[in-house]
Amino acid sequence: MKSKSKDFLEAEQRFLTGENFYAQHLLGVHKEEDVFIFRVWAPNARQVWLVGTFNNWDDSLPMTLRKESGIWEVATPLPAEGDMYKFKVRQADGREILKIDPFAVRFEDRPGTAAVLHTVPEKKWKDGLWRGRQRRSKTxxxxxxxxxxxxxxxxxxxxxxxxxxxxxxxxxxxxxxxxxxxxxxxxxxxxxxxxxxxxxxxxxxxxxxxxxxxxxxxxxxxxxxxxxxxxxxxxxxxxxxxxxxxxxxxxxxxxxxxxxxxxxxxxxxxxxxxxxxxxxxxxxxxxxxxxxxxxxxxxxxxxxxxxxxxxxxxxxxxxxxxxxxxxxxxxxxxxxxxxxxxxxxxxxxxxxxxxxxxxxxxxxxxxxxxxxxxxxxxxxxxxxxxxxxxxxxxxxxxxxxxxxxxxxxxxxxxxxxxxxxxxxxxxxxxxxxxxxxxxxxxxxxxxxxxxxxxxxxxxxxxxxxxxxxxxxxxxxxxxxxxxxxxxxxxxxxxxxxxxxxxxxxxxxxxxxWELEGQQETIEIIDADNLDDTVLTFIRKGKAKKDFLIVVLNLTPVERHDFSIGVPYAGTYQEIFNTEMEEFGGTWTRHNDTSQTIEKPFKQFDYQIQTIVPSLGALILRPEKIQLRVKKSGKATTLKGGKVETSPK
Missing domain, CATH: 3.20.20.80 (Glycosidases)
Known part of the structure; x- marks a missing residue:
């Protein structure tokens, strides 16, 4: 990008107005034909020099100020890939400080702080399928x-x-x-x-x-x-x-x-x-x-x-x-x-x-x-x-x-x-x-x-x-x-x-996760059971059949015949138990399938009972449940993950 080109002047102006979102193409170091062009923004500096391994870190490469933008620049054929460099800045108060290049893409190993002239090699990416899926999906x-x-x-x-x-x-x-x-x-x-x-x-x-x-x-x-x-x-x-x-x-x-x-x-x-x-x-x-x-x-x-x-x-x-x-x-x-x-x-x-x-x-x-x-x-x-x-x-x-x-x-x-x-x-x-x-x-x-x-x-x-x-x-x-x-x-x-x-x-x-961000994603079963200190709630997907019952026992006391309100009549299967032996607990088998009891529990018409382990958490999934009753006198049920219709 040559200093007097229209593109350069536009990029310079956008940088000054806060609208250049690719400022690394303007500032830093760039190869143009047979020379490297270095630019740095230091509007109130008295003088800036480019110093590095290619000129023995001396003052032989003074930079020129573009007064309208405060950008200093110099073009030189001396550097090579891998050379280290800094900008020597004579500051407004006259002090001379070696400063890093804010736009460098590579620095020397610690504790050194010099920038390294480095060209990131071109890459033919192979992740197009992933990126395409991300563009189409709703996170x-x-x-x-x-x-x-x-x-x-x-x-x-x-x-x-x-x-x-x-x-x-x-x-x-x-x-x-x-x-x-x-x-x-x-x-x-x-x-x-x-x-x-x-x-x-x-x-x-x-x-x-x-x-x-x-x-x-x-x-x-x-x-x-x-x-x-x-x-x-x-x-x-x-x-x-x-x-x-x-x-x-x-x-x-x-x-x-x-x-x-x-x-x-x-x-x-x-x-x-x-x-x-x-x-x-x-x-x-x-x-x-x-x-x-x-x-x-x-x-x-x-x-x-x-x-x-x-x-x-x-x-x-x-x-x-x-x-x-x-x-x-x-x-x-x-x-x-x-x-x-x-x-x-x-x-x-x-x-x-x-x-x-x-x-x-x-x-x-x-x-x-x-x-x-x-x-x-x-x-x-x-x-x-x-x-x-x-x-x-x-x-x-x-x-x-x-x-x-x-x-x-x-x-x-x-x-x-x-x-x-x-x-x-x-x-x-x-x-x-x-x-x-x-x-x-x-x-x-x-x-x-x-x-x-x-x-x-x-x-x-x-x-x-x-x-x-x-x-x-x-x-x-x-x-x-x-x-x-x-x-x-x-x-x-x-x-x-x-x-x-x-x-x-x-x-x-x-x-x-399917209804994330919507109130419908969760329904509290019981958040007031202070005596037992057990929290129960439901997480829901879009389909009626897609829901899970979550049970958290926050005390070291095993709860037997523990009642949990559920939205539909039928059976519920325990699919996750934090106290299983494979996870470091003592349980060798899951709770048996729970059959609903037609007995009100808060806002629910039905409830199930199960054993909740000491300091344990359970997740249950509906196995065979009655989702609704149709006017035809037939009931829609969920059985083994499939919807079936049968006489009421």
Whole structure:
């Protein structure tokens, strides 16, 4: 793209107005004929030089300022593939700082921070069938069960080196497929200098971290996932960035990517710098980054991290500056997120946009025209906190705190939710999910199975952090692999088998996702049984015959002849019991088929009775039921999954 061409001038102008969503084609480094052209946005710099291994890091390649845009550029034939480079910036105050290229697609290995001249090879993708299906399907009415992964600590080589995406392709994909998850979600994969930040303090918004391998390896990994019917999501951080002086902060010596107000620019809670989301050039930069990951790597969705910090001026610790109305709404952040979602949905309607957001003051999901931010899903942080508090509790006190488990029924349709037990719940002394559970080791596993069953049968999509599927006892460590040795213990191995079986059941049972987002998807049977502390409800599909009865016993007391209200006369078969021996329980056979009794139970005309195991969860399916009575005097029944008509 030559500097004086019409295309260049248009791209430059769109960048300045916040409408260039492919800004990486304007800025960064590009090969044109026999030279490389480097461009960087530093409007208030006094001078910028290109320095690198190709010129011994000296000042022999000064860049020229395009005053109308603040973009510096230089053309040179010197560099070659694999060379390292930075921009030497004489800032507004006269200091000279070596700065990274914000648009670099590759960086040198840690602890080095130089950009690497790297051309991502062309790829002939083979995932057209997968992508076509995603474009045609409605995600809300499909199963969505996410396995959350920190790429460098899922598994490591014997010498402590993290798995590259080439390694993960060979081991992670078969593992996720066998366990029955529909998607993998990676914590941020973009370049970051400190592993301790888990990737949430980014420097390279267009670069796969060199710690994880090459861009080509990631593309091959995603393709293989798609060929195995597994989607791939990535976390992405538009709210704040790494504070290191050689990266984005005060790039030209003045607020460039960050807010001019020093109070708004500094994120005290995380020790980072906040993007000025109202600045057009920053909007071009960030939206270009999101689209780059979607298009370069065929990513199926993005989870936007820390949305509350973008929406509310008082989210951070310490003093804050009210908006022009005197309130705490960050209007720049609000409208940026709406713009982000509208641009991505226009370009790629099938891309799933998710928000990690913990407040209830702003509508997160739904149509932007209705006033929402336009996300597809919101993490249900309230549900997660309430449920964990409940399962950590001694069962003696659970009947007095039953509302922790049932309160979500009051608001579950307010947003399109993802029920997430994420990495945030198993670090910093919070204990693993297994370790949180009440009781001795046997009861901890029983509680964990019960809790996972509640998650899988509660309306909403699902997410579980790696290691939780087999009940790892130690909390997650970002610099060590999972405790795979746990699987030498029969209880952990059976827990892993339980999770896999539950995941498969979720995918197969339409009642657990077909009417997602509609009130009709669930009917409460009994959420007031405080004395027994047993919760019962129905999940429904579109067809009358497609429904499941869910029974959760939250105490270590086995309930005999336990009554459950049901909508139709007939028989009901137990299809899932968390206390089966194969899952680590003590039961060797399922309950017998239950025959209805014509006796009212709350809003139902019929009820069944069964045994509910101590700390156990049951799922029952109608086997032979009378759906309705016709005027002809014949009754329609469901028998063995088939509808039959017989005399009344």
């Amino acid at each position: 809300l009415q499909r199963p969505l069960n996410i396995y959350e992964v920190h790429a460098s600590s899922w598994k490591q080589h014997e010498d402590g080196r993290p798995y590259s995406f080439g390694d993960l392709k060979e081991e992670l994909i078969p593992y996720v497929k066998e366990l029955g998850y529909t998607h993998i979600e990676f914590m941020p994969l973009m370049e970051h200098p400190l592993g301790m930040s888990w990737g949430y303090q980014l420097t390279g918004y267009f670069a796969l971290s060199s710690y994880y391998g090459t861009p080509a390896e990631l593309r091959d990994f995603v393709e293989e996932c798609h060929l195995n019917n597994i989607g791939v999501f990535v976390d992405w951080v538009p709210g704040h960035f790494c504070i290191n002086d050689d990266t984005l902060p005060y790039y030209d010596g003045t607020p460039t990517f960050e807010y001019a107000d020093p109070i708004r620019a500094k994120n005290n809670r995380w020790g980072t710098i906040c993007f000025d989301l109202g600045k057009p050039q920053v909007q071009s930069f960030l939206i270009s980054s999101a689209l780059f990951w979607i298009e370069m790597y065929h990513i199926d969705g993005i989870r936007v991290d820390a949305v509350s910090s973008v929406l509310y001026l008082d989210y951070d610790e310490g003093p804050w500056t009210p908006n022009h109305e005197g309130g705490n709404r960050n209007y720049e952040g609000f409208y940026f997120l709406q713009k982000l979602n509208s641009v991505i949905k226009l370009a790629h309607p099938a891309t799933i946009m998710m928000a990690e957001e913990s407040s209830s003051e702003t509508k997160i999901t739904g149509l932007i025209e209705s006033g929402s931010l336009g996300f597809d899903y919101k993490w249900n942080m309230g549900w997660m906190n309430d449920v964990l508090r409940f399962y950590e509790m001694d069962p003696y006190f659970r009947k007095d705190n039953f509302r922790l488990l049932t309160f979500s029924f009051m608001y579950m349709m307010n947003e399109n939710y993802i029920l997430a037990f994420s990495h945030d719940e198993v670090v910093h002394g919070k204990k693993s999910l297994m370790h949180k559970m009440w009781g001795d080791r046997y009861k901890q596993f029983a509680n964990l199975r019960n809790m996972y069953t509640y998650m899988m049968t509660h309306p909403g999509k699902k997410l579980l952090f790696m290691g939780s599927e087999f009940g790892q006892f130690l909390e997650w460590k970002y610099d060590e692999q999972l405790e795979w040795m746990n699987l030498e213990d029969e209880k952990n191995l059976k827990m892993q088998h339980f999770t896999s079986t539950l995941n498969q059941l979720y995918k197969e049972e339409r009642a657990l």
